[in-house]
Amino acid sequence: MEFVPLVMTTITLQPSVAHRENPLFCKEVFVDFMGAQIKTLSFLAYLNRIYKEAVAKHAPLLVKGMLGMFTLCPQEVAHLRKELLIAARHILATDLRTVLQERRPRQANDGPDGLDSMIIALLGYVMVQKFLLRRLVVVERLCVVNPGGALYIVPI
Numbered sequence: 001m002e003f004v005p006l007v008m009t010t011i012t013l014q015p016s017v018a019h020r021e022n023p024l025f026c027k028e029v030f031v032d033f034m035g036a037q038i039k040t041l042s043f044l045a046y047l048n049r050i051y052k053e054a055v056a057k058h059a060p061l062l063v064k065g066m067l068g069m070f071t072l073c074p075q076e077v078a079h080l081r082k083e084l085l086i087a088a089r090h091i092l093a094t095d096l097r098t099v100l101q102e103r104r105p106r107q108a109n110d111g112p113d114g115l116d117s118m119i120i121a122l123l124g125y126v127m128v129q130k131f132l133l134r135r136l137v138v139v140e141r142l143c144v145v146n147p148g149g150a151l152y153i154v155p156i
């Protein structure tokens with residue numbers, strides 16, 4: 001698969017710090033770019049089911065791209081962060097999670113790039129997201145909206 005390296009390179013692209021700090025930096029364009037990267041990551045999770053060997057060969061780029069997206073995704077764009085968490089969850093549900101686990105800190109020693117703590121944060125984000133999603137489903141089941149629009153909590 002010759003396009004898998006191209007897809008991996010796409011998810012690792014990011015503007016430099018100098019570009020982001022420039023007053024002419026257009027945050028709206030950056031948000032659109034992040035959205036495209038996250039969609040590409042979701043596509044990569046799908047590709048992983050079909051072309052496991054090709055994706056696994058470039059797994060370090062995948063880790064770098066995912067962590068870069070978690071670092072740079074603007075906090076005020078909640079829907080993108082949600083999509084990123086969902087894509088990360090799909091990837092963590094495959095054999096690629098071992099690549100992330102291999103990047104764990106050894107003897108509490110962060111690498112020079114600081115990615116080890118980022119991986120722990122990524123795994124934590126996914127766990128918290130799963131927990132909150134389960135609680136949201138429980139709360140949603142307890143709430144009933146009547147035709148008039150009022151919300152009632154159903155007693156247990």
